[in-house]
Ligand code: NAD
């Protein structure tokens with residue numbers, strides 16, 4: 001398949017481009033480089049043997065996008081978005097503009113150019129506070145606690161309406177749990193600008209000595225060690241989930257919803273201890289107040305993805321920490 005990959009220079013996008021190329025597909029990357037670097041494309045080429053076609057472009061540039069999309073694609077995988085939860089609270093217009101208006105602009109071009117297979121990066125955040133665990137795809141959509149989460153809920157709804165109006169479309173909503181890790185080559189990984197918001201990149205910088213200590217947000221959750229529990233998923237497994245969704249769902253009309261996680265939760269302190277083991281470095285931490293908007297526990301029921309997509313994760317928490325550390329400790 002020839003696949004238009006928006007946000008393909010980013011963390012999850014770049015790993016998915018590698019997976020698509022390794023599976024014999026032809027991804028074409030579109031990215032405005034607002035949160036990534038062009039060198040990622042070259043590095044993808046080092047991993048796969050040839051760099052993918054790359055266009056520095058914004059999804060809101062309808063004219064350029066129409067010209068590109070007219071070249072003929074079988075599918076679009078849409079990663080491009082802003083993703084910092086705290087920043088979305090401070091800059092809601094920027095987030096809705098980029099994530100919601102940007103996706104609508106992209107969809108109108110796809111409608112015009114006849115690209116009918118669409119894969120969307122959604123998030124477990126759409127479940128809000130989980131009513132029960134593990135989280136299943138048929139659980140009701142919850143309340144978003146920030147504009148970033150709200151933008152994912154809104155786009156899931158827009159996509160469902162677009163599919164009703166265009167019944168030949170295949171829309172795949174992939175609800176990611178907590179993507180972490182890096183490619184085992186250490187050539188691509190997560191490269192946050194400024195101080196990381198998310199746990200593993202923060203822990204990685206503490207291990208490296210760039211940050212003095214981790215602040216653990218909350219030690220009084222109703223969990224075995226009192227810290228939050230998440231379903232961390234290796235980004236290479238997540239990337240494979242996109243290939244499985246494309247191969248399994250392209251040409252199958254409907255809205256298809258799948259959780260992408262491991263089905264297992266690990267606490268913040270379990271992750272810290274696994275990272276100390278993988279890196280051989282101490283991770284000093286202190287337990288502080290809970291962070292507003294965080295849920296105590298989140299992990300996926302992955303049986304639907306397993307049975308319908310034939311996909312399951314292969315990598316555990318140790319693999320995630322080892323590959324994150326390989327990337328972090330490599331001279332960039
Ligand atoms: P990322 O920031 O590394 O990648 C996003 C890419 O999109 C970046 O390369 C950025 O430059 C590009 N981009 C942003 N706005 C654009 C625009 N208007 N036009 C063109 N390119 C644009 O983030 P990621 O972690 O790889 O996330 C990818 C997707 O997965 C996002 O939609 C994100 O919301 C979603 N997601 C991420 C997580 C996570 O924890 N990383 C969890 C759930 C969902």
Ligand code: UFG
Pocket residue numbers: 083123124125149177178197198199200202214215216217218227228229230268291294298
């Ligand atoms: N945490 C800390 N200290 C930190 C950072 C995080 O203790 O410095 C804790 C959090 O409180 C939470 C856990 O580590 O218990 C995971 O936090 P992350 O920020 O890494 O991830 P979240 O689960 O909050 O959010 C992630 C993505 C969002 C997405 C959400 C869906 O970053 O984009 O999952 O559940 F919306």
